[in-house]
Amino acid sequence: AQRVTQPEKLLSVFKGAPVELKCNYSYSGSPELFWYVQYSRQRLQLLLRHISRESIKGFTADLNKGETSFHLKKPFAQEEDSAMYYCASTPGGANNLFFGTGTRLTVIP
Amino acid sequence: EAGVAQSPRYKIIEKRQSVAFWCNPISGHATLYWYQQILGQGPKLLIQFQNNGVVDDSQLPKDRFSAERLKGVDSTLKIQPAKLEDSAVYLCASSLLNSGNTIYFGEGSWLTVV
Numbered sequence: 001a002q003r004v005t006q007p008e009k010l011l012s013v014f015k016g017a018p019v020e021l022k023c024n025y026s027y028s029g030s031p032e033l034f035w036y037v038q039y040s041r042q043r044l045q046l047l048l049r050h051i052s053r054e055s056i057k058g059f060t061a062d063l064n065k066g067e068t069s070f071h072l073k074k075p076f077a078q079e080e081d082s083a084m085y086y087c088a089s090t091p092g093g094a095n096n097l098f099f100g101t102g103t104r105l106t107v108i109p
Numbered sequence: 110e111a112g113v114a115q116s117p118r119y120k121i122i123e124k125r126q127s128v129a130f131w132c133n134p135i136s137g138h139a140t141l142y143w144y145q146q147i148l149g150q151g152p153k154l155l156i157q158f159q160n161n162g163v164v165d166d167s168q169l170p171k172d173r174f175s176a177e178r179l180k181g182v183d184s185t186l187k188i189q190p191a192k193l194e195d196s197a198v199y200l201c202a203s204s205l206l207n208s209g210n211t212i213y214f215g216e217g218s219w220l221t222v223v
Contacts, residue, residue, distance in 0.1 A: 043216045044152070096142065
């Protein structure tokens with residue numbers, strides 16, 4: 001069964017501090033991994049995906065197949081990063097998303 | 110570019126009543142999804158359409174939920190009869206046809222069953 005686990009429901013960091021949101025997955029095959037973000041009163045939107053290997057809004061995420069992890073990182077948190085973050089995956093070759101339970105990040109001024 | 114449109118945004122109904130949600134995907138997006146998001150959980154796929162055909166409805170409670178996309182554009186999700194545990198946000202999303210394309214979400218329809 002496909003599963004995405006986000007162990008932290010809540011995470012608070014001070015502005016300027018590094019932030020890491022954890023995500024682990026369990027799959028067979030070659031899944032694609034994503035991070036989606038939902039800012040207050042906005043719709044769920046794609047933040048980044050592992051195949052593009054790009055940095056969006058200072059966030060990066062590296063797929064670690066050995067640890068089956070896809071943690072989201074940012075070296076210096078900003079207040080505008082406060083949001084709900086969801087890790088998600090699609091089975092290889094498909095285009096539907098399986099979501100984790102989400103982590104609410106609060107950046108303290 | 111217009112995003113995924115959903116209506117109504119909010120609905121409160123009594124248990125055993127029926128409700129319908131409407132979704133208009135982004136123009137040109139062949140794939141349409143309905144997700145259910147219960148408070149404190151991540152979205153869960155209910156049904157996926159490709160044009161007007163169903164790709165995956167394995168997690169749709171078919172005894173009470175139904176969805177259609179008759180002309181391959183707009184879609185309607187219906188719940189009849191509703192149960193208390195159906196209280197959730199119902200998210201519609203769409204994407205281009207090929208796998209690996211970004212999935213775009215609507216703002217969601219918030220359902221409260223009392």
